[in-house]
Amino acid sequence: MAKILAAMLWPAGLAAIVAAAALLTRHLPVAAKVPSADASGSPPPVHGRDADAPDHSAGRQPHVREFVRFCVIVVAGSAVIYAVMVPLGLLASHAGPALDKPLLHWIVTHRVHVLQQVLSQVTQIGNANPSVVAACTGAVCLAWSWHENRWVPPTAIAALLVVAYLVTLAINHTVHRAPPPGSHGTFPSGGSASAIAVYGLIGYLLWREFSATRRGAIWTAAVVAALGFSEGFSRGYLAAHWFTDILGGLLYGCLLLGLFIVAVRHIVGPARTPRPALIGAQVDTEEASAAWIYT
Numbered sequence: 001m002a003k004i005l006a007a008m009l010w011p012a013g014l015a016a017i018v019a020a021a022a023l024l025t026r027h028l029p030v031a032a033k034v035p036s037a038d039a040s041g042s043p044p045p046v047h048g049r050d051a052d053a054p055d056h057s058a059g060r061q062p063h064v065r066e067f068v069r070f071c072v073i074v075v076a077g078s079a080v081i082y083a084v085m086v087p088l089g090l091l092a093s094h095a096g097p098a099l100d101k102p103l104l105h106w107i108v109t110h111r112v113h114v115l116q117q118v119l120s121q122v123t124q125i126g127n128a129n130p131s132v133v134a135a136c137t138g139a140v141c142l143a144w145s146w147h148e149n150r151w152v153p154p155t156a157i158a159a160l161l162v163v164a165y166l167v168t169l170a171i172n173h174t175v176h177r178a179p180p181p182g183s184h185g186t187f188p189s190g191g192s193a194s195a196i197a198v199y200g201l202i203g204y205l206l207w208r209e210f211s212a213t214r215r216g217a218i219w220t221a222a223v224v225a226a227l228g229f230s231e232g233f234s235r236g237y238l239a240a241h242w243f244t245d246i247l248g249g250l251l252y253g254c255l256l257l258g259l260f261i262v263a264v265r266h267i268v269g270p271a272r273t274p275r276p277a278l279i280g281a282q283v284d285t286e287e288a289s290a291a292w293i294y295t
Contacts, residue, residue: 003110003111003112006107007112007115010119010234013233014226014229017225017226017229018222018226020222021218021221021222024218025215025219028214028218067151070156070263070266070267071159073259073263074259074260077259077262077263078163078166078167078259081167081252081255081256082167082170085188085248085251085252085255086171086174086175088248088251089175089188090175092175092187092242092244092245092248093176093177093187096177096242096243096245099243099244100180100243100245104180104236104242104243107237108239115237116237116238119234119237120234122230122234123231123235123238123240125191125195125199125227125230125231126189126190126191126194126195126231128190128194131161131194131198134198134199135157135158135161135198135202138202138205138206139154139157139158140154142202142206145209146205146209148268149267152205152264152267156201156260156263157201157202157205160197160198160201160256163259164190164193164194164197164198164256168190168193171188172186172187175187177242177245179241179242180240180241180242181239182239183239185235185240185241185242185245187245188245188249188251188252189235189241189246189252190249191231191235191249192228192232192235192241192246192252193249193250193252193256194253195228195230195232195253196224196228196253196254196256197252197253197254197257197260199223200228200253200257201257201260201261203220203223203224204220204261204264205264206220207220207271208264209271212271224257228253232249232250235249
């Protein structure tokens with residue numbers, strides 16, 4: 001019975017995330033449908049950008065000042081993240097074993113072989129190679145699909161990979177903690193951090209360009225939360241990390257994601273949805289034509 005309960009924690013956690021997202025979006029107002037064109041034939045406003053903002057995508061090059069500000073924010077934020085994670089790592093090293101060892105022993109003695117095989121595949125989403133492949137693919141697609149400041153997505157994603165590697169290396173050289181038996185997991189859990197930071201940044205960039213709505217933000221956050229939970233649960237279930245290492249990795253990923261969201265917003269501004277007044281004023285082309293015929 002205990003093995004079944006342990007195995008049910010993963011789908012139960014995913015179901016809780018989906019249920020929370022559904023509850024949060026339940027009472028949101030339904031967005032008005034944006035027609036393909038108004039009566040005059042002008043295109044509708046684009047999600048993620050100001051409706052009145054001109055399109056400067058053609059031939060626009062990254063500005064040096066914007067890039068420098070972006071780098072300053074990232075460097076300063078990285079120092080803050082390091083200053084936060086090191087004390088937490090030292091605390092986990094000294095106080096963590098009282099919780100980690102009994103919990104790890106209970107998980108190992110109550111594992112289900114089938115679920116263990118499934119999670120051994122799921123946990124790879126946070127590994128270095130899949131994360132880098134996802135980051136490179138996202139950078140290329142976003143650089144092509146963004147209408148303005150096309151240098152921002154690849155720059156932000158590449159900077160995230162570099163910062164995550166360097167800050168993690170610095171933390172590991174400062175916090176020395178023995179991994180679980182038969183594992184090489186360190187503090188913080190790099191896979192858990194990647195599942196939040198890498199996929200979260202890609203999701204944020206996609207959201208602000210193609211949706212920029214509250215409903216879209218909630219479901220994007222739910223997907224990232226599900227990925228982070230699955231990665232953290234799999235690392236714990238497979239005894240690859242201590243429990244406090246996983247918690248530290250999830251927090252570390254959230255801090256990295258928050259840093260790069262702030263940096264991107266500082267350069268390109270907040271995401272903007274189409275203005276309700278403009279949406280309500282637009283009329284479908286076919287309806288406008290029919291009204292003209294019958295008058």
